[in-house]
Amino acid sequence: MGKHRVRRALAAGAVALTAVLGLGGFAADGQQPVTGPPPGSAAWVADTAFGLHPPDPATTTPAGVAAFFAGLTPARQDALAARHPLVVGNLDGAPVRLRYRANALALAAELDRETARATDPALTPEDHEAARARTARYRGLLDGGRQILAFDPRGRGQVAEVFGDLTTADRTAVVVPGSDIDLLRFDRPDNPYGTPVGMARELHRATGGRTAVIAWAGYTTPEGIGLDAATEDLARAGATRLTRLLDGLAVTTGPQAPPTVFCHSYGSVVCGLARPGPEQASGVVVLGSPGMGVGSAADLDPRVPLWATARNDGDWIGEVPFVSVLGLGHGADPTSPGFGARPLPATGSTGHTGYFAPGTSSLAAFAAVALGR
Structure with a gap:
């Protein structure tokens, strides 16, 4: 009977996740990640x-x-x-x-x-x-x-842009975005703080220009809320590319500490699977996260501090079940006390993409972390 109950629980979890994410069954979205050499x-x-x-x-x-x-x-x-x-x-x-x-x-x-x-x-x-x-x-x-810093026209296109001077800035940071980001949606006037460019620009400003920030749209992201967003396939491919970026920065930037990596939404799954070490990152910050593809902070490198930003009331990501069932979902909630991440505030932020907006406590906290404070 115990095995039957476990199977029923797994099936129920998969059904619930499908309903919440609006998958319409288990038909794949079909995004093919750009991988391999340039x-x-x-x-x-x-x-x-x-x-x-x-x-x-x-x-x-x-x-x-x-x-x-x-x-x-x-x-x-x-x-x-x-x-x-x-x-x-x-x-x-x-x-x-x-x-x-x-x-x-x-x-x-x-x-x-x-x-x-x-x-x-x-x-x-x-x-x-x-x-x-x-x-x-x-x-x-x-x-x-x-x-x-990077431009690849293949597929939906990938691009990375630097704000500040990577070789002379006191500190560096990398913004890893979530779904619906590609060459054409790298920055958008109608969503100034919800794109890699908007996030990186505001973080650069909030640190008084002392941190050089990379807006990195360097992997194939999911489109919409579907099976690609609920699974880790695209995140695994992205993690490989993120690791190579961080390894490259370690040998081409100045003597400053490794970058702080800011991971938004599905990007936090990319960061979790990349598991950067202390030679690659000074810290990892997740925001609007559906999970990191790990059970807790203990599954990541303990030498790299992990921060989780509080979720504001208007962030729809809170409706996603924090489970991992039959390959669907990204695991535990990084903002939960038991996960083991250091908390950051989100006062003043609104919605899923508002954490980098000027005047928010989240942006002020991000700037402090990026500056090593």
Whole structure:
């Protein structure tokens, strides 16, 4: 009888989770994560024009990448960036300055390509509309000297932007977003504090510019509330990419402490599965979290402090069951006392995406944590 009760409980939990998340059964959402080395990596590895043997992005660590570029003159570095902008711009371990230059070149090339597609008579009206949307996005990313640390046009597109100076700032931070974030939704005027750009910009301001902040949309996020959001597949792929980013920052930024990682919503699952160590992160902050894919803070590296932001009354994430049943759900509530995270306040915040809004106690707390206080 005990086994039957357990099975019934598991089935009931799965049904409840399905109902709350609105999965409409167990049909997959179908998001395919972008994984592996940057586009153009095969040509990069085969390029011996300068008598060099470029490191294979699929097998070389960020430390190995950093060592390769350290042996090159600035002129040779720039030449490689011009020949392989999509590789160099996404190569964790490459010099930060060089990645900015490479991504500007890659964005300009993609802008030309999408401009041509927008009027190509062989394409459909839907293709033209999509091309116009990307054209506008690329123009925006190229405008005003923005510091683009990563840019990958594959799939829904990925991008990362830096606010501040990564090599001279007192401290650094990384913002890991949740669902519905991609190249086109990296920043949105109608949701200024709920996108990676808005979150990173406000955190940079709240620290008085002393913290350089990376808005990182560097993984394939779920779209909407469905099976992708309720499972860990996309988070596992994202965790691999986040780990590589943090390893790259460890060898390319200044002597400051490793970054504080801020993980919003589904992004907290990415951070939980990444389990950063003290050489990768000075601390982890979760907010609007559906769980971290772990049972408690004890499952993470004890040398990296974990903070959990209180959930405001208007945050719908509180309606999600904090369970993990048959591969659905992300486990215990990080804000619960038994989880073991250090609490942060959320007074003044509203809704699921309002924790970085100016004047909130959450943003003030985030700034204090980012500054090592």
